[in-house]
Amino acid sequence: MAETKTKTKAKEKSAKKNDPLGQHGISGELALDLMRDMLLYRRFEEKAEEAYAIGKIGGFCHLHIGQEAAAAGSIKPLRRDDYVMSAYREHTQALAKGVHPNAVMAELYGRKDGASGGKGGSMHIFDAECRFMGGHGIVGGQVPLATGIGWKIKYKGEDTVSLVFMGDAAVNQGGFHEALNMAAVWQLPCIFVVENNEYGMGTAFSRVSRTDMATKSTPHGIPAHSVDGQDVLATYAFFRDLADKVRQGAGPQFVDLQTYRFRGHSMSDPVSGTYRSVEEVEQAKHERDPIAILRDVLMKAGLLDQATLEDMDAEARELSAEAADFADASPLPGPEALYTNVWAEINPNGRLFFDGRPESEEAS
Amino acid sequence: MAVMTYREALNEALREEMARDPDVFLMGEEVAEYDGAYKVSKGLLAEFGEQRVVDSPISELGFTGLGVGAAMAGLRPVIEFMTFNFAFLAIDQVINSAAKMYYMSEGQFPMPIVFRGPTGAALQLSAQHSQACETYYSHAPGCKVVTPGTPADAKGLLKAAIRDNDPVAFMEGELLYNFKGEVPDDDDFVIPLGVADLKHEGGDVSIITHGKMIHVALQAAQKLEKEGIHADVLDLRTIRPLDMDAILETVQKTNRAVYLEEGWPYAGTGAQIVSMIQEEAFDHLDAPIIRVTQADVPMPYAKNLEMLAKPSANHVIEAVNRVLYR
Structure with missing residues (x-):
């Protein structure tokens, strides 16, 4: 009897293994949507790369290529009124939270119609309506901020969650530990997600930490979870369930979302650089490409064929090209924008600007 | 006109503004059960409860950032530094996050937050506990700086700072807390920022x-x-x-x-x-x-x-x- 039971279980398990969608409770339709999302992220970032190369985008620019499943799988299961905050590799996360590709691209171009009016740039994409809370440029600086958003949710008795991304290097910042401690003490509805792409800029995580990523929240009494961030179905199912739990009062959570960056740290960093080998990157691209992984699953399940995939890809390329065209056509911010929105409240008395320029006097 | 200490004037301002607006909360080290390191928050825990008068861990960077995030999401935090000498640990969150958020988001996220506490020297507290810090804050566009010297100014300006929609570094004098002076009785006594x-x-x-x-x-x-x-x-x-x-x-x-x-x-x-x-x-x-x-x-x-x-x-x-x- 017992033997049969075991056998049945093993059979079920293997059947589930052969049916990743069923295993994760994800419909074919949703899986195809996730494919469309990831294709858009990939093509969008490639477009940004192109635009950077011809000088349309300036400053720092950090691409998310290779990490598409981490964005789609963690953000897509959230509600529109949930909060998402990130560091500076955030273009595709903004897209995932609903910010229009045109607004993201126009921001990269430094144009008036950008998500932040052209004043934030690649690292500071904001959209209050989508509750995409930025784009922050100081490593780990956003972690206490997102904890404050969790504080507000609890203060107001809302049932939303505050999800914050950080790179693996951020866990060595003091502010990370201060924030996790407070989130735990006050049981805030925060999900702390490390997009662990193994390198903080050019420094391998193992070279700057004696302990594993999954231990980093342990001292604070926050449950840690490790997730294969290249498997969008597993990531989606995991965050869907986790967000529900947090919504219902499970308290803060820590996620080691394991991923890999196929490009350099920023545009000035060659793909492989001096800190990782070409072979390592090539192997990751071959074995851990999140788009290829989902493609194989969907094709095996008979949900996708090559022609459909090519159509979907063409659509992603088209949306990205449209975003670039939109950005290119969007005007530069007018010179008056220099002085707007420095202050939310211009006090009727006293000076706020000290540069002595007539424009600033006008602004106040 | 009532005669009261600078400390009592600040306490009244906090009490009135917390009663006026449920989104105002006070967070900092020892502000709740201990009644404040300098007793500025005396009695507020009993009146407003632990959700609104909050003892933080000794994590200046962390709770300052928490306040900034809470302000982004719509609350009006008052963050107390036991002294501004300790706020150097937190200045990244004041300058890089609070002072710039409104600008770099093109006006999407106002930052109605007050950072308050004593600045300057008291008596024989030596190098790390005796410094006037206002310049660090006034240097950054996006951050307002208020330095009241009398009980009346303390009350009227703190109320204005809490109602202001920009980050305000509100810098008190440690040796002034016991200083007495006349304060108008008016519940709505507000001194506008920017008036000498x-x-x-x-x-x-x-x-x-x-x-x-x-x-x-x-x-x-x-x-x-x-x-x-x-x-x-x-x-x-x-x-x-x-x-x-x-x-x-x-x-x-x-x-x-x-x-x-x-x-x-x-x-x-x-x-x-x-x-x-x-x-x-x-x-x-x-x-x-x-x-x-x-x-x-x-x-x-x-x-x-x-x-x-x-x-x-x-x-x-x-x-x-x-x-x-x-």
Whole structure:
């Protein structure tokens, strides 16, 4: 009897293994949507790369290529009124939270119609309506901020969650530990997600930490979870369930979302650089490409064929090209924008600007 | 008019603003069960509960960032630093997050948050606990800086700071907490930011200052009266916004000015004010403007050395004599 039971279980398990969608409770339709999302992220970032190369985008620019499943799988299961905050590799996360590709691209171009009016740039994409809370440029600086958003949710008795991304290097910042401690003490509805792409800029995580990523929240009494961030179905199912739990009062959570960056740290960093080998990157691209992984699953399940995939890809390329065209056509911010929105409240008395320029006097 | 201490005035301002707006909360080290390291928050826990009067861990960077995030999401936090000396740990969140959020999001995220606590030297607390910090904050566009010197100013300006939609560094004087003064009874007594106050009137020389140094300036002005020298003592009250009209008015009246501040001279508030006066009232000046500051050294512990380091009424009188060519 017992033997049969075991056998049945093993059979079920293997059947589930052969049916990743069923295993994760994800419909074919949703899986195809996730494919469309990831294709858009990939093509969008490639477009940004192109635009950077011809000088349309300036400053720092950090691409998310290779990490598409981490964005789609963690953000897509959230509600529109949930909060998402990130560091500076955030273009595709903004897209995932609903910010229009045109607004993201126009921001990269430094144009008036950008998500932040052209004043934030690649690292500071904001959209209050989508509750995409930025784009922050100081490593780990956003972690206490997102904890404050969790504080507000609890203060107001809302049932939303505050999800914050950080790179693996951020866990060595003091502010990370201060924030996790407070989130735990006050049981805030925060999900702390490390997009662990193994390198903080050019420094391998193992070279700057004696302990594993999954231990980093342990001292604070926050449950840690490790997730294969290249498997969008597993990531989606995991965050869907986790967000529900947090919504219902499970308290803060820590996620080691394991991923890999196929490009350099920023545009000035060659793909492989001096800190990782070409072979390592090539192997990751071959074995851990999140788009290829989902493609194989969907094709095996008979949900996708090559022609459909090519159509979907063409659509992603088209949306990205449209975003670039939109950005290119969007005007530069007018010179008056220099002085707007420095202050939310211009006090009727006293000076706020000290540069002595007539424009600033006008602004106040 | 009620007579109360500076501490009580701050306490009343907090109480009234918390009663007025449920989105206002107070967070910091020892603010709740201990009633505040300097008892500014006395009784607030009992009145408003632990959700709104919150003891934080000793994590300045962390709870400052938490406050900034809460403000992004729509609350109006008051973050207390036990002293601004400890706020250096948190200044990244004040400058890089709070002061820039509104601008870099193109106006999507106003930042109605107050960072408050004592600044400047008390008595023999030595180098790390005795520094005037206002310059660090007034340097950054996006951050307002308020330095009340009397109980009435403390109350009226704190209420204005809490109602303001920008981040405000609200810097109190540790030695002022027991200082008594008259405070209007009005529940809605608010002093707008950006309005200086002429604390003493005279026509011979302008002593311009802010924060607790107004008391040193007033002491000097009283001594000078005995010598027949009548000084204007102008209390800026807020450094940003800055009441430049009031500064120009007194300088144009007296043609001679001394700037007194508790902090160090290099790129201090006085440096800024002097630069502006010479740009905008050069023809009205009969003498170079002299600054009186702390000695340009870290604060020593030994009582005699500390006395030497701090700006005193005598230093001010010396400076006044110099600008009067006496």
